[in-house]
Amino acid sequence: MRLDALWNYMQYDMEADRFENGMRNSPNRLKLLKQRDFLLEQQNNMKKVENNIATMSDRLEAVQDEADRLQGVLAKLQQELQEHQPETMEEIQKQLSAAQKLENTLQHYEQELAKMRKESEQFDRMQREIRMKAARTKAEYDELKRQYETEFKDAQAKLTELKQRSEEEGKAIDPAMMARYRQIKQHAMPPMAKLNGDRCGGCNMSLPAATRDKLNTGEEIVECDNCGRILFMPSAE
Numbered sequence: 001m002r003l004d005a006l007w008n009y010m011q012y013d014m015e016a017d018r019f020e021n022g023m024r025n026s027p028n029r030l031k032l033l034k035q036r037d038f039l040l041e042q043q044n045n046m047k048k049v050e051n052n053i054a055t056m057s058d059r060l061e062a063v064q065d066e067a068d069r070l071q072g073v074l075a076k077l078q079q080e081l082q083e084h085q086p087e088t089m090e091e092i093q094k095q096l097s098a099a100q101k102l103e104n105t106l107q108h109y110e111q112e113l114a115k116m117r118k119e120s121e122q123f124d125r126m127q128r129e130i131r132m133k134a135a136r137t138k139a140e141y142d143e144l145k146r147q148y149e150t151e152f153k154d155a156q157a158k159l160t161e162l163k164q165r166s167e168e169e170g171k172a173i174d175p176a177m178m179a180r181y182r183q184i185k186q187h188a189m190p191p192m193a194k195l196n197g198d199r200c201g202g203c204n205m206s207l208p209a210a211t212r213d214k215l216n217t218g219e220e221i222v223e224c225d226n227c228g229r230i231l232f233m234p235s236a237e
């Protein structure tokens, strides 16, 4: 079984694969992916902060409403006190204590509101920071993307050329043999290995006598018992 054509084809096939791999790992591409992830993260952060702001504003409104209501109750109580002077000491004390209690509660709400306003400001600040960071990265991302698009277009043209060349070489190969090659390629790269004495040049395992015999008869494709690569004996050797 002469495998020179398949071996020859493999060189072109591997070159195209290597080139494609290089494209996938291009520094600009990896950087773009990283920036895209960062932008998505900022979008999520922004959403979280927006939710916090919405919740906070609801709470602030509720507490403010309650404080306003108590303010009204207190004002009414004070007015009543002015209009109907209590007669007994006990009554005076009761009214004063009720007013005091209301004032205490109101004070507590005021503190609560002040705290919430401060938190709101913090959220606003966070929002501004996220927006700034995202805008900066977006500008870099857009610029890099422009560069990468040119780079990609050139690389894509080269890859097409390499693929066409290997395809051209592949035309000489028997389809069944090619199918086997493709299958082996799924788990072993490169899918063929030169014989290295009595060892597989791919995984360096020494081959059993039966495998060597099969190779010597040259009647079929022989695969390494260990790694599964197609074993190749160059014609000159």
Ligand SMILES: [Zn+2]
Pocket: 193, 200, 201, 202, 203, 204, 205, 224, 225, 226, 227, 228, 229
């Ligand atoms: Zn092997």
